[in-house]
Amino acid sequence: MVLEFNLEKYLTGGVENIVKGAIKATLSNPQESIFMAKYAFSSKEASKKRAQAEKNGEHIPPFLIASITSKCNLHCTGCYARTNQACVDSAPVCQLTDEEWKRIFIESRDLGIGFILLAGGEPMIRKDVITAAGEIPEIIFPIFTNGTMINDSYIVLLKKFRNLVPILSIEGREEKTDERRGEGVYQKLTCAMDLMKKNKVLFGASVTVTTANLKEVTSKEFLYQLEENGCKVVFYVEFVPVTKEATELAPGDEEREYLKDKLNEIRQSYDKMVFISFPGDEKTSGGCLAAGRGFFHINFHGGAEPCPFSPYSDMNVRDTSVREALNSKLFQNLQRENVLMEEHEGGCVLFERREQVEALLQI
Template sequence: MANDFDIQEYMTKGVERVVADAIKATLKNPKESAYMAKFALASKAASQKRASLEKAGEHIPPFLIASITSSCNLHCAGCYSRCNNATEDTEPIRQLSDEDWLKVFDEAEDLGVSFILLAGGEPLLRKGVIEAAGKKQNILFPIFTNGTYMADKYFDMFDKNRNLVPIMSIEGEKEATDNRRGEGVYDKLVSNMDELNKRGLIYGSSVTVTTENLKDVSSEKFISMLSDKGCKAVIFVEFVPVTDESRHLAPGDDDREYLKKEIARLRVEHPEMVFVSFPGDEKSSGGCIAAGRGFFHINSHGGAEPCPFSPYSDINVKDTSLREAINSKLFKALQSEGVLLDDHDGGCVLYEKRKEVEALLGNAV
């Protein structure tokens, strides 16, 4: 039963598995494996800190997603962030400053958060925030980037700060990637991979999984290509439709089951790589892990949201602490009302139940 599910235990074991896989994936790279061994100890200490707070009745998620800018230079087909008007071409006003983000990172470390996923927009547009993240060596920062701003200044920064791990978005092979992201993007990504590999830097790839590319992006051909270029992590992100016109691209139950089996196979056949699926099979995690159960999202202006696909907020970290944001009225309502555990067609429950989320938000503010 969902009520018997221990989210703290599930997430702790998940973190331990990711860290253990990452150590295995970097065994042939002394500099990387040395950092990952140190991070493993920090992650264990953070886990104990969260467990202690859990016993005291306060649940702290191990993950945080931070969209550090709402500006982006690409116009990827079907981008949820643009469809939600969360991403713009121009430099946004009133977004969190570099100092604001460092304060968030400091508070996250104090609470025992182990992973902060940096997203956008395009996060490499905020060099100051990336530098601030580099100072927090006890937190691992996967940086979800389109890769077009990768240059020597970033390669040097990633070399100096091994807790900064670029995760470059790719849609499969050249045609599929350029069709969605723009001409020339694939070649730039391959060039980045070659440079990162040459420098012995750990990096990963993020793949938006649709009904059209599912079999290609989980194929041996594609994964072997990434492995040969030194890629150490592949994060499969299921496409979430934000318009009815794109609904057919969202993976269904059969597609999700296929991906689950392929990931299990890939983990055996490619021990040199880490494979993660998001949101993955919510049944195995006792329901959706957003809204503070396993993670939550801070947008570029400081609003604490259930997740990037559910852009609703009743509290802002500019005005309050991260700890208070985790305990926002909206998050508590989503958890207590059972929306996160609701049956749904698959994929993102919060997107599918957005009318209920909006109603709860109205009651929370």
């Protein structure tokens, strides 16, 4: 007997585990624990909204990725955003205003979306948008940042709005991090971590997993140092190659199985930290979660895209609502044609099937 996969139940269970883990990770910080306990209630309310929408034949994902700027102060090796020209050095053209982003955040909250990942470029360039996000406590906003702009002024903002959670990008220890992100970046990261630990600000780390750093970033030495620095959340993000030359760095089946096994061990050993793998095992989640199944992406000028690695859009939230964007023809075609369920080598199915995605965009 084959059991039918329940996506809403799977996603809701994942959200609840993240919230429970975050509460456990902040028990030593009363202010953060109180906020997370309050947020747990908001998360349950969001789950109810999504469940009701599901009964009405409408699927609402719990996550949104918002790239709030195209500018960045670093030039990291292998950056997909620069290769896709989603990240440039010139001044952004037609980027959404802080008020437009706030409207998007409020619409998302009302639909039942409980996590909005802020990305870029370097999102901390847009302090106006981050401030607007802080004013919506029903949503957790992980800020995926290179960490070089965290200063005393930002600490004041982060202490005021506990729903803003900086997630600092790190590639391993100093040699690996500086090799990819630039000389001296590792030291800036450790200084930012020290500042946040001193001020009891909840923060995490984002690790781009490659064949070159897999064993280092899952080692006891690396994780012990993160724990000592005050890190409470670790995102493992599989590297997606954007050039043929970088293909050898992309984790394959063997590396993903290794990461999966290591994560089971790590979660047992570090009970005061939360570990999240992305995209993780797509077989467990019934296929790729992009294009509105589990999340979708809004770029800096409002284009609704399946995910950051698949920068195609047929609808702009500047001209429409978040709900309408979720029902875009492109998203519907991707789901109807079962592109999200197709077998692939790993990493991102939509990146591997980009020609097929481009063809669906024309339908």
